[in-house]
Amino acid sequence: MREDASPAKVYGLHLAVVLALFAMNFVLPAYHHGLVARIMVLAVFALGYNMLFGYAGLLSLGHAMFFSAGLYGAGLAMTHAGAGVALAFVAGITAGAVLSLAVGLLALRTSGVAFMIVTMMFAQVFYLLILYFAAWTGGDQGLVLQHGARIATLGSLSLDLTDPTVRYMTALALLAVALFVTLVVVRSRWGRVLIAIRGNEERTRMLGYDTFANKLAATVLSGTIAAAAGAAFALLFGYVGANFATVQYSILPLLWVLLGGAATTLGPLIGTVVMYYITDTASSYTSAWLLIVGIALIVLVLFFPKGIMGTLRKKWLGWLP
Amino acid sequence: MAFGPHLLLAVLEGLVSAAVLSLTALGLSLVFGVMRIVNVAHGEFFMLGAVLAWVVSNMLGAHPAVGFVAALVVAPLVVGAIALLAERLVLGRLNYNPESTIVATIGLLYIIQQLALTFYGPEARPVSPPFSYRVLLPWFGYSGYKLSIVAIAALLLVATWLVLTRTKIGLLMRATQYDSETAQAFAIPVDRVYAGVFALGAMLAAVAGVLIVPISQAHYLMGQDPLLLSFIVVIIGGLGSLRGTVVAAILIGLSDGVISMFFSPTLAKIVATLAVALVLVFRPQGLFGAAPR
Numbered sequence: 001m002r003e004d005a006s007p008a009k010v011y012g013l014h015l016a017v018v019l020a021l022f023a024m025n026f027v028l029p030a031y032h033h034g035l036v037a038r039i040m041v042l043a044v045f046a047l048g049y050n051m052l053f054g055y056a057g058l059l060s061l062g063h064a065m066f067f068s069a070g071l072y073g074a075g076l077a078m079t080h081a082g083a084g085v086a087l088a089f090v091a092g093i094t095a096g097a098v099l100s101l102a103v104g105l106l107a108l109r110t111s112g113v114a115f116m117i118v119t120m121m122f123a124q125v126f127y128l129l130i131l132y133f134a135a136w137t138g139g140d141q142g143l144v145l146q147h148g149a150r151i152a153t154l155g156s157l158s159l160d161l162t163d164p165t166v167r168y169m170t171a172l173a174l175l176a177v178a179l180f181v182t183l184v185v186v187r188s189r190w191g192r193v194l195i196a197i198r199g200n201e202e203r204t205r206m207l208g209y210d211t212f213a214n215k216l217a218a219t220v221l222s223g224t225i226a227a228a229a230g231a232a233f234a235l236l237f238g239y240v241g242a243n244f245a246t247v248q249y250s251i252l253p254l255l256w257v258l259l260g261g262a263a264t265t266l267g268p269l270i271g272t273v274v275m276y277y278i279t280d281t282a283s284s285y286t287s288a289w290l291l292i293v294g295i296a297l298i299v300l301v302l303f304f305p306k307g308i309m310g311t312l313r314k315k316w317l318g319w320l321p
Numbered sequence: 322m323a324f325g326p327h328l329l330l331a332v333l334e335g336l337v338s339a340a341v342l343s344l345t346a347l348g349l350s351l352v353f354g355v356m357r358i359v360n361v362a363h364g365e366f367f368m369l370g371a372v373l374a375w376v377v378s379n380m381l382g383a384h385p386a387v388g389f390v391a392a393l394v395v396a397p398l399v400v401g402a403i404a405l406l407a408e409r410l411v412l413g414r415l416n417y418n419p420e421s422t423i424v425a426t427i428g429l430l431y432i433i434q435q436l437a438l439t440f441y442g443p444e445a446r447p448v449s450p451p452f453s454y455r456v457l458l459p460w461f462g463y464s465g466y467k468l469s470i471v472a473i474a475a476l477l478l479v480a481t482w483l484v485l486t487r488t489k490i491g492l493l494m495r496a497t498q499y500d501s502e503t504a505q506a507f508a509i510p511v512d513r514v515y516a517g518v519f520a521l522g523a524m525l526a527a528v529a530g531v532l533i534v535p536i537s538q539a540h541y542l543m544g545q546d547p548l549l550l551s552f553i554v555v556i557i558g559g560l561g562s563l564r565g566t567v568v569a570a571i572l573i574g575l576s577d578g579v580i581s582m583f584f585s586p587t588l589a590k591i592v593a594t595l596a597v598a599l600v601l602v603f604r605p606q607g608l609f610g611a612a613p614r
Contacts, residue, residue, distance in 0.1 A: 059420050059423070061423075106598075106599070106602050107602065109602050109603070110601060110602055110605060112419060112420075113359050113419050113423070114601055114605055116359070116420075116423060117359070117552060117556065117601060118598050118601050118602060121549075121552075121594050121595075121597060121598040121601075122595075122598055124549065124594050125591055125594050125595050125598070128587055128590055128591045128594070129591060131587055132585070132587045132588060132591060251427055254424065258424070288435050288438075288439055290431045290432075290434060290435040290438075291431065291432055291435035291436070291439075293428075293431050294427075294428040294429065294430070294431030294432035294433075294434075294435065295428065295432060296428070297424055297425065297427055297428030297431070298411055298425050298428035298429065298432075300424075301415065301421045301424045301425050301428070302411065302414060302415065302425070305421070
């Protein structure tokens with residue numbers, strides 16, 4: 001059994017991470033500044049994935065549909081309903097929450113391998129629907145959100161989301177919220193119930209917990225965080241495309257979480273950063289970045305199943321959340 | 322063309338895809354049934370079969386029939402060897418844990434796909450069929466080669482069934498499928514059975530790839546659709562049930578042919594995928610499968 005760290009130490013560490021990212025806004029060169037903003041949004045996606053995979057122990061192969069529900073929820077609301085930034089963001093999150101509730105109600109009737117295949121198939125249906133309704137979604141081409149529409153106005157204050165600094169800070173704010181939501185959930189009674197379900201579902205049910213309801217709640221929270229990342233991605237980078245709904249975008253968050261360490265709060269962020277920089281560096285030497293993803297997956301699962309933060313926690317820092 | 326002949330054409334096309342599909346799905350089903358793992362890289366073995374068929378027939382440069390027969394022998398052997406290697410180096414070391422193996426086979430999928438892209442290229446390349454005889458029907462002529470695919474697939478299915486039910490190897494496989502621990506206790510080399518089954522599954526997919534290439538060209542991304550369709554077939558037929566797999570392949574192949582001829586192919590895929598996901602949710606043993614033991 002590992003001892004619980006003092007809340008001050010745990011929250012302090014996460015605050016320090018957020019502050020470090022804040023400080024990097026002022027020192028990063030332009031190229032990396034843009035890259036880190038993108039990585040932070042994708043890390044939110046990974047945090048959402050980690051909620052279900054890391055803590056509740058449910059391996060989904062369909063999270064691309066939640067990310068793209070947010071992406072298209074925001075994008076379609078803006079393009080076809082003329083919604084502003086705030087409304088589009090809410091529309092994206094709502095789309096993700098509703099979709100994850102529906103998918104959870106169906107898919108959670110299965111478990112193990114069947115759960116993976118069912119989530120993958122629902123995601124495939126979602127992807128094909130995007131292609132089928134090409135008149136609305138732009139099909140393969142996707143939608144480009146106009147520059148003018150991506151300016152949020154709050155009273156007299158206006159935020160231009162296309163400005164690099166505003167974009168960076170918005171991404172960081174979203175990441176901070178997602179990080180602290182994860183942290184609070186994990187340290188709560190409910191988080192412990194989820195971990196108990198991961199450990200032994202039958203035993204948890206015998207102890208009197210409604211495991212289906214708990215897993216459903218975890219699915220909805222996970223899908224909603226992923227959708228928030230998708231909606232933010234659409235608004236910050238102005239592009240909504242069907243390629244974000246392909247199987248590949250269901251597998252990438254799995255890879256990031258595995259690399260950073262499943263069931264650790266900081267793992268998804270670290271995994272996303274490391275993997276993104278590895279592929280980014282590699283792609284300047286070779287176009288074979290899929291090969292790197294493939295090898296990384298196999299090496300991780302063979303030799304390094306706990307990931308970076310999981311290994312750190314096991315060997316030295318037992319108090320890491 | 323009137324409705325009747327149109328339907329006949331759709332049924333013939335459906336039969337051809339059902340034949341190819343049943344071979345691919347049988348491979349996936351064997352691996353799942355005996356080893357209890359889901360091989361996401363299965364579609365890539367299919368693709369490798371097709372790509373190798375192009376390589377072999379090009380290297381020989383002889384009559385298409387010679388190249389085709391050579392490919393039918395060489396491609397499955399090479400793919401089987403690759404699968405054997407992957408099984409020994411990766412899957413075996415994971416102790417066949419279902420979740421770890423699924424992640425590992427996803428990795429395998431990307432590696433094979435990238436290697437095919439790097440060494441074979443992004444082009445779709447045709448292979449000429451071994452013979453170009455056309456069967457003349459009253460309404461239209463139909464490729465004799467396509468009909469021979471159905472015959473070859475049927476032959477291979479019967480052969481696999483005979484191996485499974487009538488030989489010692491088949492007995493070992495069935496014993497391992499039924500209860501691997503007891504099989505181990507009876508001195509059955511379970512790990513060698515697993516390796517063999519994984520290679521056999523890959524070889525079936527590779528044969529299907531060789532058969533399809535004269536109709537639909539070899540391309541490095543061609544493994545995606547067969548993978549999804551094979552999943553659909555294996556699930557509808559009941560995970561691990563061979564008879565169910567073949568029946569479901571015919572059902573899915575025919576309805577896919579008919580639906581895509583009369584409606585939008587994307588809509589056909591949406592309906593099929595959704596239907597299957599719901600089958601898996603509400604009837605996990607499949608439509609034809611027996612209740613789980």
